[in-house]
Amino acid sequence: MADIAAPRRAASLAEVTPSLKKRRAAEARFKAYGIAAISVALFFLVALLSTVFYNGASAFQQTSIRLTVDLKQDVIDPQGRNTADAVMTGNVFRWGGLVDEALLSQLGIDPNDELLAADAQKLISGGARIYLRDYVAENLDQIGTKQEIWFLADGVVDAFMKGSISEETEESRRPIKDRQIAMLRQLEEAGALEKKFNTGLFTFGASSRAETAGVGAAMVGSMYMMLVVLALALPIGVAASIYLEEFAPKNRWTDLIEVNINNLAAVPSIVFGILGLAVFINFFGLPRSAALVGGLVLTLMTLPTIIIATRASLKAVPPSIREAALGVGASKMQAVFHHVLPLAMPGILTGTIIGLAQALGETAPLLMIGMVAFIADIPSGPTDPATALPVQIFMWANMAERAFVERTSAAIIVLLGFLLIMNVTAILLRKRFERRW
Amino acid sequence: MGEHIVTSFDDDLIELRARIAEMGGVAETQLSQALDSIERRDSDLAEEVIGKDRRLDALEHEVERLATQIIAKRQPMAKDLRLVVSAMKLSTTLERVGDLAKNIAKRSRALTATSPVRISGSVVRMGRQAQAQLTEALDAYVKTDVDAAIAVWRRDVEIDDAYNALFRETITYMMEDPRTISLGSQLLFIAKNLERIGDHATHIAEMIHYSAKGEAIGPERPKGEADDIGQTV
Amino acid sequence: MKDGDGALMGDTKVSATNVNVYYGEAHAIKDVSVEIGDKAVTAFIGPSGCGKSTFLRCINRMNDTIDICRVTGSILLEGEDINAKSVDPVQLRARVGMVFQKPNPFPKSIYDNVAYGPKIHGMATNKPDLDAIVESCLRKAALWDEVKDRLDKPGTGLSGGQQQRLCIARAIATSPEVLLMDEPCSALDPIATARVEELIDELRDSFAIVIVTHSMQQAARVSQKTAFFHLGVMVEYDDTDKIFTNPSDKRTQDYITGRFG
Structure with a gap:
């Protein structure tokens, strides 16, 4: 056992020998690499998540417009059966008429001013009539009364309200006209325009209209x-x-x-x-x-x-x-x-x-x-x-x-x-x- | 011995054996010098013998300590266990031999105070015989020679016989001249001690055999006619 | 091989003749023949890899679980060949219990650990019967007083020594005739070891116990018979008293005195 070489020793425990210095440096380098790798990974993760959340967070809110709709018996169900079946069948476009009527009266627009009326109609989602039909089918007792109902705004209105479309842009180059913006302002002042939680995102299926598209x-x-x-x-x-x-x-x-x-x-x-x-x-x-x-x-x-x-x-x-x-x-x-x-x-x-x-x-x-x-x-x-x-x-x-x-x-x-x-x-x-x- | 995986175990056993051998050497010298002191009527030598007993006592304790430690630390098995056990017994035996030699030396001091007698020569002769037995037994121990140990064991009968002869001789001597009774009884005690030393040599032989073979040496040991003594008186 | 004196122990419980074990090409056990007495402790000692554990595992056919393992020769349990085609190892293992090196209680409650064997062998049909078995086994394993208030606590929460005694209780719950112990104390501290040894000594009255141990002192303390294995061969089998004071074979002598190698 005597041939085990005695190790060369430093004079004191506190003394730092060159080899020790090297070992410490290697360790410090290795730690630095590790921290760098994790930082890079974290950076990309944060970048990814923040992009996704930044882009996506607004989709959880959706602009809605409140209209007071007169649920006219003669339009909805002239036979007066007041059953869900009767409501669901028949011409879908009669519902659109009800919505338009409510919208125009809310904005105080003369229904005969066709150009203005057409611009106003574009503010409301095309799916509004379907929504109204489904709403009435579930609330049959409300037929013949006036009801305040929130309708989805059109995708363009939604984008404008969320600031994706700027008012600064030249009128001809944006999908929303100055007249329509004025109408929105009017609705907003009346408290009839609000951003609400977008439950539709979770309940709708695919749709070519953005506001009625969901997962x-x-x-x-x-x-x-x-x-x-x-x-x-x-x-x-x-x-x-x-x-x-x-x-x-x-x-x-x-x-x-x-x-x-x-x-x-x-x-x-x-x-x-x-x-x-x-x-x-x-x-x-x-x-x-x-x-x-x-x-x-x-x-x-x-x-x-x-x-x-x-x-x-x-x-x-x-x-x-x-x-x-x-x-x-x-x-x-x-x-x-x-x-x-x-x-x-x-x-x-x-x-x-x-x-x-x-x-x-x-x-x-x-x-x-x-x-x-x-x-x-x-x-x-x-x-x-x-x-x-x-x-x-x-x-x-x-x-x-x-x-x-x-x-x-x-x-x-x-x-x-x-x-x-x-x-x-x-x-x-x-x-x-x-x-x- | 030797070749334990743990070499310090070997060292311990070697140490133990060395101590026993040393005790044997001391006891042997004591006996030899006690006999010399009788022969040469040398009371100084007798004193020296008496003094040596202390060394023997110390050695006995040393052996005891070593053996206890080996048992505690190494848990010896089989041969090793027997070696340690026999070492403990041997140390006691050798210490007794030392005591007996000391006793002989004390009596030898008494003998030097009186005029020399013929019989003391016979006692010394018997003593040399016992000493030879002891020496051979110790040699056998050092060499772990079982055959030699058996030979010692068989020869004990000779000492017994010598003792018996000496016993009769001394009794006759004392009957012839009652003034020698005090001297004669001293000689008788010395003879008895020597006979006991012979027995101890036999015991050493038995231990050697046990330590090596793990069993007793054989059936009955051949005995002298010690039982006759009572009838002779 | 010598036979020990029969007066010390009961009749032969397990009788092995010319047992050979092969692991693939390797010949692990060579021609081992041994008679294991009832109501006595038989210890197998020997250096690592000498085949003592392998041989032990032959007695309850635990080697069956190893694909490449092959056993020849005959092992009789009360005269019945345990390797016979008609013998189901599951049946055999209920009669030949085993305790392992590392305490290995199931990660279940103390109660379930003991009750498992009787349950799967259908030895108790109702809860009171099972309770009685569990209590008596825990008592036999000298564990009852320590665990009676926490039978529903996990067995793995006990100390090492308690776990091993729990494993012994589990092994005796199927009321076996033979109890095999594969180095049962090697993972325990000396106090726990002493408890288990004391337990083994008590259990000796009811079972034939075979214990494999690395500790010669332990073999000397607990067993009545000792077999020394070396390189797959059973070198010597004799009374424990004889083996540890005056073994006949030089290899045994060298091993137990620490001169091997």
Whole structure:
């Protein structure tokens, strides 16, 4: 043992030798790189989020105009049946007449001044008559009375009120005329023009009119797809992982399967779209644009993620637990289901939710199976034509109108909100189920 | 011995054996010098023997301490355990041998005060015999020579016989001349002590055997006719 | 191999003859034959990798769970071949309980830990029966007084020594005949170890106990018979008293005196 060389020592503990200086410098440099990397990442994240929020925040408010509408019995339902059916059927344009009448009387415009009346009519959303019809259908007792009702303003008015269109711009180069601006001022003074919370964003489907376009249909479509993914990917993925991890013999075949699963996780998602198109739509003849098919495709895409996460969390359960169970005479299946699986649950749930979140944000494969359709009605089931949140974002991003820009960002905020909720759920579930062993 | 994975364990055992060997050396010298003092009627030498006993006591304590420490720290097993146990017993035995030698030396002081007698020569002869036994036993211990130990063990009968012979001789001597009774009884005690030292040498041999083989040396040890003594009187 | 004196212990409970174990190509256990007595503690000692644990795991067929492991030879539990095709290892393990090196209570309540075995083997049909089993096992494991007020608390919240005694209670809950212990005290402090050893000594009256241990002192303290394994071979099997004072084989001697290598 005598040949262990005595280290060269500094005279005092406080003395800084050159090599120590170098080591300290290296450490300081490394820390600096790390901080720089994180700062860059944070900068981009903040930039992204602030852009999105800056552009999108205004979409959560929508300009509305209050009108006192005379719900005339003879216009609405001349037969006097006063049923929802009677209200919903018949000429849609009679409602427009009621709205126009209320608007003109509010502004004090002579209905015979056709040019002025036409300008005034453009202030109110084209969807106002539909809204009024639906409103009356729900409030049948109000027929024959005068009611104050808030109507959506036109997209251009909304953009003007939010300052996207400047009054400074030359009249001919902006979509809103000076006369219309004057009318808006008049409404504002009367307290009949207000920005209200935009519930329509969450309840409307696709629309070519910005003020009546919302992510409602897309949200429901996404929800159906997530349900399909959850119902299929979780049981299949967990079952496959348990078999592979706990029961399958370790041989060349299982190795091959494992390699393939790992590779599947890295396959570009558009490939799954093509597969879905070929198999589910062309071969099995499932309906196009349906949330069911989208869910199936996303299931295929999510399975590898779930399998990998589940196998990792099964592997992380200490073998001593299995031995303990087997040692008291539990069968292998009892050992797995009574002891191993509960311990692996937080990991499995986390993996599943991350897989779902990934699927929720996926666009490419959905384009392949025709989920880019213009879906105005909220789908009532997984086989109805539907679209998804990211696809909706993709479609709105292609629209030129100023009002759609803010809606695109708003939809992104909604999507981010969902992802945030899912991740928080994952964390909470992990905390809830996590146990010491 | 040796080749423990923990080398300091080896060192401890070697140390223990060295202390036993040293005790053996001291006890042996004591006996030898006690006998010399009888032979040469040298009371100074006798004093020296008596003085040496202290060293032996100190060594005994040292062995005890070492053995206790080895048991506490190393938890010896099998051969090592037997070695430590036998070392403790040996130290006690050797200390007794020392006591006996001291006792002989004390009596030798008494002998120098009177005129020399023929019988003291026989006692010394018997003493040399016992001393040889002790030396051989200790040699066997140092060399861990089981065969030599067995040989010592078998030869104890000779000392027993010599003791018996000497006993009879002294009794006869004292009966012939009652004035020698005081001297004779001193000699008898010395002879008895020597006989005991012989027994202790045998015990050392037994310990060597136990330490090496883990079992007692054999069935009954051959005995002298000690039982006859009572009848002779 | 010598047979110890039969007077010390009961009848033979487990009888192994020419047991060989292979891990793939590796020959882990070579021709081991041993008779394990009832109502006695048998200790297996030997250096790491000598096969003592592997052999122990043959007795309740825990090696079955390892794909590449192959066992030949016969192991009889009360005359029945445990490796016979008709024997289900699940059935066997109820009769041959096992306690592992690291305390490994289930992450469930103390009660559920003990009740699990009886539940899956259908040994108790109603709650009072199960309660009785749990209490008696915890009492036997000398743990009842420490945990009776917190049976619904997780078993993992106990101290290491308590956890190991809980594992022993769990193992004896299926009323096994043989109790295998694979280095049960290696993760425990000396006081906890002493408690477990005391427990082993008490359990000896009811079970045939086989204990694998790295601590020779422990083997010496708790066992009546000791087997020394080296390189997959059982070198010596004899009364513990004999093994630790005067072993017959030089390899045993060298191992227990700390001269191995």
